[in-house]
Amino acid sequence: MSVTIGSGHEGNVREQLTAYKARVKGGEMGALPSVLSLFVLTFLFAALNPYFLTQGNFANLLTQTATLMMLAMALVFVILLAEIDLSAGVTSGVAMALFIIMTNRWEIDWRISILAGLICGAAYRSIYWVLRRQGWRSILRCNPWPISRVPRFTAGTSRRWWYLPNRSSRDQSDYE
């Protein structure tokens, strides 16, 4: 029996449950496998090691997870676009270094250090924005001396490989 639920809000409890089961069967599992494996792993490690289920280890686990959790949440924004940001880890490393140096060596207030780290991260990423908007070729388009000295052998068409066409990446593609 299949229940079609239009917006996902119709139906009583039983129909909602049936629809949820159908969705899971149809492949939309969401976080279900990871929640299940969370339970399995907890029982497994608790059976194997008595220290695992103590409050001390639990609190320890939470503080250990926080870094990874934040990074995974950062990557969601990019993975949702079917891309991967390989520089996220290094960005967090740079922020780590900046934060430690600002607070420990320069003895700046930690709130200002956090703000500086955030600005630094966004600014570093906006280099990508500038290059996207202006085109990667904008670096070369300034036509420095050695390139301007290259002789042009043929008259007529001027789009040789060293003479870069004066158009932005916006003309070429709207979404890449």
Place this chain on the structure above:
Amino acid sequence: MNDNLPGWMGWAFLAIAITVMALLNFYDRSVRARNGLANRPISLMYTKLGVSIVIGASLVALLNTNRSQSIKEISGVPIVVPIALTVLFLGTLLLDRTRFGRHLYAVGGNPEAARRSGIKVVKIRIIAFMLCSSLAVISGIFNASRVGAVEATAGKAIVLSGVAAAVVGGVSLFGGRGRLIHAAVGALVIAIIDNGLGLLGLPAGINFLVTGGVLIMAATVDAVSRKRTSASR
């Protein structure tokens, strides 16, 4: 960072979190009702709220007991937990309830369709990447304030664990599907494997083996379930 909240503050945070959750739910229901749309049965909502209250209260109660091995008392919810939960809440709000979030899902699902319906795809991409680095900065600051020191290779190895965490949690590598809470749960799974295997005293290589195996399984589940969804549509 390694500090803990005082006991009452943990309870206060739990109360605020539950209240916000309930208020948002009631607000949504009233908006849907006002516009003549169907609502989910209210008993489901109460069940969800009840389960979160029970889980949250037991966690706070557990963390508020003394967990010190020596004379000095250590108790309370670690201070990262409220910070991480706040970021999670704000990010979910951004993804679920703003125009930017809708556009992000649209671009992830089908960039060409999104472009044709007038979404500025390049802008969405750039904002997504900037958000990603800003959150990565927060993760770096978490790490820095936990360890209290930094080395030159900091953050080199953690990206793949981050991707693994997101994929294990059910965020699709093919884009357009997944939520922030999924990544958080996935990160918990990866961290529990790390922590538990470390306690068993196995060599470090085993840890990578198990994490890699879990990642392969998650990616397979993702690919297979995607195939199944596209077949059923």
